[in-house]
Structures are given as C-alpha cells and as structure tokens.
Amino acid sequence: MDLYQELILEHSKRPFHTGLREGHQAEVHHVNPTCGDEVTLRVHLDGDGPHARLADISYEATGCSISTASTSMMAQEITGEEVAEAMQVHAGMKAMLTSKGEDPGDEEIIGDGVALAGVAKYPARVKCALLGWMALTDALAQAGVDPTALTATQGES
Amino acid sequence: MSPFTDEQLDAIRAQFPILARRVRDDKPLVYLDSGATSHKPLAVLDAERDFLTTANSAPHRGAHALSEEATEAYEEARETIAAFIGAEPNDVVFTKNATEALNLVAYAFSNAATSDLPGHERFALGEGDEVLVTEMEHHANLVPWQELCRRTGATLRWIGVTDEGRLDLTGLDELITERTKIVALTHVSNVLGTTNPVRQVADAAHAVGALVVLDACQSVPHRRVDVTELGVDFLAFSGHKVYGPSGIGILWGRHELLEAMPPFLTGGSMIELVRMEGSTYAPPPTRFEAGVPMTSQAIGLAAALRWVDDLGIESVRAHEDALTARLLDGLARRPWVRVVGPTDTTDRGGAVSFVVDGVHAHDVGQVLDDSGIAVRVGHHCAWPLHRRMEAAATARASFGVYNTAAEVDALLAALDRVPDIFGIETAGSSVDPDQVPTTKGA
Numbered sequence: 001m002d003l004y005q006e007l008i009l010e011h012s013k014r015p016f017h018t019g020l021r022e023g024h025q026a027e028v029h030h031v032n033p034t035c036g037d038e039v040t041l042r043v044h045l046d047g048d049g050p051h052a053r054l055a056d057i058s059y060e061a062t063g064c065s066i067s068t069a070s071t072s073m074m075a076q077e078i079t080g081e082e083v084a085e086a087m088q089v090h091a092g093m094k095a096m097l098t099s100k101g102e103d104p105g106d107e108e109i110i111g112d113g114v115a116l117a118g119v120a121k122y123p124a125r126v127k128c129a130l131l132g133w134m135a136l137t138d139a140l141a142q143a144g145v146d147p148t149a150l151t152a153t154q155g156e157s
Numbered sequence: 158m159s160p161f162t163d164e165q166l167d168a169i170r171a172q173f174p175i176l177a178r179r180v181r182d183d184k185p186l187v188y189l190d191s192g193a194t195s196h197k198p199l200a201v202l203d204a205e206r207d208f209l210t211t212a213n214s215a216p217h218r219g220a221h222a223l224s225e226e227a228t229e230a231y232e233e234a235r236e237t238i239a240a241f242i243g244a245e246p247n248d249v250v251f252t253k254n255a256t257e258a259l260n261l262v263a264y265a266f267s268n269a270a271t272s273d274l275p276g277h278e279r280f281a282l283g284e285g286d287e288v289l290v291t292e293m294e295h296h297a298n299l300v301p302w303q304e305l306c307r308r309t310g311a312t313l314r315w316i317g318v319t320d321e322g323r324l325d326l327t328g329l330d331e332l333i334t335e336r337t338k339i340v341a342l343t344h345v346s347n348v349l350g351t352t353n354p355v356r357q358v359a360d361a362a363h364a365v366g367a368l369v370v371l372d373a374c375q376s377v378p379h380r381r382v383d384v385t386e387l388g389v390d391f392l393a394f395s396g397h398k399v400y401g402p403s404g405i406g407i408l409w410g411r412h413e414l415l416e417a418m419p420p421f422l423t424g425g426s427m428i429e430l431v432r433m434e435g436s437t438y439a440p441p442p443t444r445f446e447a448g449v450p451m452t453s454q455a456i457g458l459a460a461a462l463r464w465v466d467d468l469g470i471e472s473v474r475a476h477e478d479a480l481t482a483r484l485l486d487g488l489a490r491r492p493w494v495r496v497v498g499p500t501d502t503t504d505r506g507g508a509v510s511f512v513v514d515g516v517h518a519h520d521v522g523q524v525l526d527d528s529g530i531a532v533r534v535g536h537h538c539a540w541p542l543h544r545r546m547e548a549a550a551t552a553r554a555s556f557g558v559y560n561t562a563a564e565v566d567a568l569l570a571a572l573d574r575v576p577d578i579f580g581i582e583t584a585g586s587s588v589d590p591d592q593v594p595t596t597k598g599a
Contacts, residue, residue, distance in 0.1 A: 009580065
C-alpha cells in the first residue's frame, strides 16, 4: 500500500522525542473524538515572540501509525528551530495534507513529512496527521506565542 | 447454516444497487458496516418515492384529499411498525432517531418536576435516586442519563463488563435497590455483539419498582423482538439500521407510562388546547410528535419492515449467525487477532470487533479499505467500554442480510495483509490466506 511508506512505519514504531519532560511553558491534551487518539504535548521555549526557539517538544501519544509518525516527524523537524520556522513547516504540512493529493510536499521545508503525502488522498485520515500539529499550535498559543499571526506574517514576506 | 440459497441471496442483493459499487481502484465493495447503517432496498426507496409523488402532504393537518391520504399512510406505517415488535400502534412514537427516542424518555423524567399531568409522579427523580446503566452502552444510552442525573441530582451507577464482554451480574442485588428508578441497557452491544439477559435484569428492576429502558438498535434488524416478551417499559430503535430511511426512529413505551409521561419537544400538533396563558397536551403518541412529522421516512420504515417480514426475521437471523460463526472461526485461526467480545455465537449478535496487537485499528481499517472492505474503526460511540476492554480503538465488522460467506472470506484474506505491511510477527499462527476456514455454523 502506497500510504504506509517505510518512513511512516519507522517513525510510528520508534517515535522521536517522546516522554514528558520538565521545564515547559505550556502543556495541552488533544484528542481525536472519532477514534480516541490522544496526545499530551509540552512546549519548552527559549526566549519570547516569533524568534523564540523550540528548545524541546515533549509528548506522550497513543494513536494510529499516521498520527504517531506525524507527531514524531514534527518533533524531529522543528526541535531546536525558531517558532517562525516551525510555523513554516506547519503551513507546508497542512497545505500538502489538505491538497487532496495535488501537493506532494516540499522536503526542504517539511523533511520526513513528505512521506505523509499519501494521507491527502484519504480525507478521514487528515485529522490523524494533524493531531500533533493541532496540539503544538495550541500549546504555543497558551505559552503566549500566537502561531496564526506568525503564519500570516510568513505568507506576506 | 444459511437458510438462503445462492440464488435467493443474489435476489436479495439485487435489491441493493449500491452493493454493485466498486471502490478503491475498481475493487468490489464488501460492505461490513451495517451496524453503523444498513443499505436500503429498492422497495423502501419505491415506497418513499410513491408517497412523495402521489400523496405528499402534511398528515394530521387540514382536510383536503392529499392530507387525508397522507394521514392514512402515516398511521398505517405506525401499525406496520408496531406489529413488527408486537406492540399496539398507539404505543409507538415516531422520533428523529433512536438517540432522540432515548432523550425523550430522559427528558420526561426531568420535566416531571414541573408537570401537572395525572400520574407524572411516576417520573419524579431527585437526590437519593439512582439511574443504573451498563458499561457497554453506546453513548446514546449513556450521556442522556449522565445529563439527567446532573440536572436532577440523581446518582448514575453502572453494571460492569467481564473480560469476555458479558454483563457482570454478580453484584446485581447491590446495584438494583429501592433507590433505583431507571435501568437503561442495550439489548445487543454494538461493539461486543453480546446479547444481554434483558428479562433477568428487567425482573430485578421491576421488583424494586424501577423502569427499564432498552436500546434495541442492534437487535431489531437482526432478530425477533417482541416488547411483551422482553418485559421492558421502553424500547428504542433507529430506522436506518433496519433497511429504512435515516431521520426516523422509534420509541415504544408501555401505554400507562406514555399516558402519564410529560412531553419532551413541544409545539404544533402535540397539543389539546392552546391559550395564551398555557396549553394542555394531546394523548400519546401525538403528545410526543411535535411539528410536521417525517412522513415519507415513516412510510419508508414500514416498507423496510414489510421487506424483512417477507424474508422472515428468523431466516435473517440464521443467515447472519452463519456469517458470524464463519468470521469468529476465521479470526480464531489468527492468534495475532484478538476478538473484543464473546468468541462464539452463544447469546451473540453479528457485530464482531477485533484488534491486531501492535497495529492501531485505524491502520487495520485502512488496509481493509484498500481491499474494498468497509468496516468501522474507532470506539464506535462506546468509549468507556473500550477503556474497560483495554483497547484504544477496535475494527468492527457487522452484518446485514445481504452479506455473503465469500465476503467474510474476503475480509479474512485482506486481514492477512496486515502483519506483512506493519511487520508484525505471526509466528506460531496458522495463517494461510489460501486456506478456506472450516466453519462451525455456516
């Protein structure tokens, strides 16, 4: 099956950056009520505003291979990056996942996330792939960074 | 063993054009999700279309020719549906769906506090009173009772579930007491397939004067349901799971209870007299049918039940039991699959939920879908039950009368792709995709 790329299976079996660690600014708990997938996620920021650095993203998740892999890829791709850059990755992932298969994703921006391109053909699974990202943007908002404003700024520049 | 010959089954399937669909790169559709919603035979679509093209009008309103015909068709539908469950027509209430039917009863208890209908005290509920449900309920037969307790100060309690997926009735004496006012349970679990000993629970409830509310959504389409034999006070089911249209559900209630029951939704046609200062209500079932009703859907549901009657509900049950046995047998041959619920056909309906250890149910469902097989994945609106059974989510196959033994085999063959795709060890198992499982009952 095209959907289950080797990268997805690897990430889902051995997800990166799992575990809840101390020193976070915000913690959120997100669920996918249709399937019961859950993620508890913490953001650990260095600095303030859009140039704050995501020093760590720590999380515990139960879910399908798509949601587990996507959250793992997210943590791998943006840990250590500035929030503004993380939001670019988010925008790239979201564009690919909601493109119904039109947008194959840009590996330069979303890294291993391109392996999730096949998800776009299955609308019922897009939520799975975005669960970790939804948790992240919520956690950033709770930590005082408005990720939506950042995405808009990125688009204009 | 199925009572239907291949030719008969072909004729049944021909009534459902959707079953000829091809999906996911032109694979034949194998629809094993009738527990969520069944397909509709042409007889049902024809009945709705016939009504809408010849007699469409608002029943119980006006006196013109069409209105009279619509009223007659609507009330004839009620008679057909009542007869199907061994009930009197006036004790059958049309609702939007089973969820609304269950809420109708729950809200009657709430509204009793401010009612002046004779006998409404029967529905009084408050602090110190208890509502008993089970841990295997669909959210539709759980959340309304949680909310009722929250509104009235009553306490919610529940009957637990055993590891095998049966109700744990060992402590029933402590759970059903003088404080118990309502016992709400499902007839057949939508996840486990378990058929509950309704009569035993109902007798215990009645011994302390409690009322029994039965969710019959997963039994009415699959087995003979007779409200008198079951010994319950209220029974709810949905139309769309029994080959009928969506947007129609049924609440049956014992007549003397419906007589004393305060209304839930109020408005047009459920009234007796309306003055600016206040109103009085019509007798049941009209009291519970505010607004212009879902007329063509009621007529469609009656057509669906006539269609089932023509096949014979006992034949439907025997056919589905054979499919269930074949599936359980096939799953038992795959040690890497865990069935969540009873593993044989004793006191069991045709919903079969399972997990593949190490693979999330969503992923199992995706592989099956890739083979054209439609099953449901998730918690099937029974989240507490999934927690109890220690499964975050399950995949569920559920049958309709149109399903075939070949479709069960197709499911099993597709399932055998799962270990390979996800790298799951199946050592010690006897997986052989070419092997046709021998069956106990089929």
